[in-house]
Amino acid sequence: xxxxxxxxxxxxxxxxxxxxxxxxxxxxxxxxxxxxxxxxxxxxxxxxxxxxxxxxxxxxxxxxxxxxxxxxxxxxxxxxxxxxxxxxxxxxxxxxx
Numbered sequence: 629x630x631x632x633x634x635x636x637x638x639x640x641x642x643x644x645x646x647x648x649x650x651x652x653x654x655x656x657x658x659x660x661x662x663x664x665x666x667x668x669x670x671x672x673x674x675x676x677x678x679x680x681x682x683x684x685x686x687x688x689x690x691x692x693x694x695x696x697x698x699x700x701x702x703x704x705x706x707x708x709x710x711x712x713x714x715x716x717x718x719x720x721x722x723x724x725x
């Protein structure tokens with residue numbers, strides 16, 4: 629009798645633990661992964677004309693927003709881009725020799 633009672637308690641605990649793990653996995657999936665998967669699906673469907681137009685619109689919007697600022701780049705980025713430009717320019721000039 630005692631053994632049957634212990635077995636019932638074991639199965640009740642086992643079922644409750646399994647259900648709680650399923651709930652936790654479901655919540656984590658819905659809060660973390662579902663949004664990321666939607667973004668990945670959007671990127672993989674770039675061959676559709678509507679998505680291409682939407683991305684063009686987003687890029688234009690960001691460019692316009694950047695042009696409204698007084699200073700687009702911070703000083704560190706500006707220096708890096710200048711150094712990169714000078715390096716590429718020198719390599720192209722030396723390549724012709």
